[in-house]
Amino acid sequence: SEYILEVKNLYKEYTSKNITVKAVTDISFSIKKGETVGIVGESGCGKTTLGRCIVRAIPATSGQVLYTAEDGITYDFLSIDKKKLKELRKDIQMIFQDPYSSLDPRMTVLNIITEPLKANFPKMKKSEMEQRATEIAEKVGLNPSYLRRYPHAFSGGQRQRIGIARALVINPRIVVCDEPVSALDVSIQAQVINLLKDLQREFGLTYIFISHDLSVVEYISDKVGVMYLGKMVEFAETETLFSRPMHPYTEALLSSVPVADPTYKMNRIPLKGEIPNPANPPSGCYFHERCSYCKDICKKEPPEYREIEKDHFVACHRVEELKLRGFSYDE
Template sequence: MKTTQETTPYIEVRGLKKYFSTKRGTLHAVDDVDLFINRGETLGLVGESGCGKSTLGRCLIRLLEPTAGEIRVNAEDGKGTDITGLGKAKMKEMRKKLQIVFQDPYASLNPRLPVWELIAEPLRVNRVCKSKEDMQKRIRYLMDVVGLAERLENTYPHELDGGRRQRIGVARALALEPEFIVLDEPVSALDVCIQAQILNLLHRLQKEFSYTYLFISHDLSVVKHVSDRIAVMYLGKIVETGEYRELFRKPLHPYTQALLSAIPVAKLNVAREQILLEGDVPSPVNPPPGCRFMPRCHYAQEICSRELPKLREHEPQHFVACHFTGNLQPKTK
């Protein structure tokens, strides 16, 4: 996606936590995350299934209420508005700026409503249009923007393919003229050729309207294509962030190195050494102290089991949470 964006943070997250109470104990889905997303850029968020990516994305727009921490919007001045403290009325107004496109374009749409009604729903709830004529004009404009033919306005979701359903989801997200959009694995449920169409659509929209994106995915090849910066998440923690070229050229965290080694190379006679992760993933329920990645890390030492590494700037704009960054040595036996 590679946009030319301002280097000023639109969203800044400090100490964000989201815990869930379970029968086994407290599940640490998102645990003390610090993050920023610059205005007009795409931040790719990657990690294994269950690491907390979607939970983090939903906390950023308060679809889920954070357990603790700050989420500051319009943070260019270093302050911004902490939306975690907003009441229902103010949050409803703020929510117009913060939207989401869900992973499953069928499950996220009401199957009993046609395309016209699905796109009209956010406009009607927020009383955006003053008349039926304004409503119809706005809906047809949104359909045109996302590439939906006017003849489909009375069609139901089950009559459409996955790509068109996802275009409806994008149109709904754009209806209130947002500034920030969480893209929660928006192409993972689509065929490869349809994925490319949706990614190109999102790129065109960002270029035209200067949207700020959080792009959540487990597909590193897609993330590399669409992102300006990338954040790597493991078991509720951000373990590395950096500009996409730098992170792919020189991954610093052992987990990032393992992820990148798993990307297939589409070239004959080109070998890549794959890093196989051994050991068990720690439970997110009452996790042990120390580094969450320690049981699977080839470089773990005694300090890793007792002291949690902090996210530090190792190189300009390249942050990593590892005790041995730049000096990785295989663990002693």
């Protein structure tokens, strides 16, 4: 396969107290080795749930995650048996938003970093584990003398470095980064993002980068998917998506962030109203109540997610018309 990972028709539904919430609906996208795919959307859009389903931290309701392993064989990561999962789980790791809450305060940094080695390589010698922990600590910019300390002794940025070291110590091939810099001071964010980029280059990593922060996603991603209420509404190469978005929701999201280029004039399209309740989504297009371009059909029929031009997917009834009008980048 030309892709290292292909997410196909992924669904996740929760039912509690007889109410079904469609957290993730029919998501499909593919990633090539060494690429970063950013997933953006407002909180509650299902992007974290999507990430968790992909790494099998929670079970998906249906769909496939086709993973082409190092041996060249493609497996459905969601349906492989326990034995195979044990073997392949280390290949797909996750980095979390809040490094503090994901680190056990009673464990030394050394134990935090070596824990995945113990779980995945039970026969590995202690000295080798320490050796690996020391190496990865250096790679992520942590002084190896910190390994004997406890996580509370560290700043947010350093804790996230510990979280990254822990995810990378077992040599994963794919890393799902869930809001990895959102809890950090802005001044520290760039350092951690650049560290992630350096590590990607050095280890040939493939990233799924989940964030609500458009500028961070634009900076790190090769391709970007935009989620709204559990659905993917647009997916394209980063440059395409940011310079000529085709979905009205993407357009509205982008128009809410300041643009650095003063020659670039964009229609200011306000995002009307609130995100609807996912337990009771609107009819037709989930975005219709907030969309400035809504027509009758939008209220009745859900738009199909289609490839409008090469590698550019959009779910909107009116995309051709709006594109013809050149909405978003007129004089």
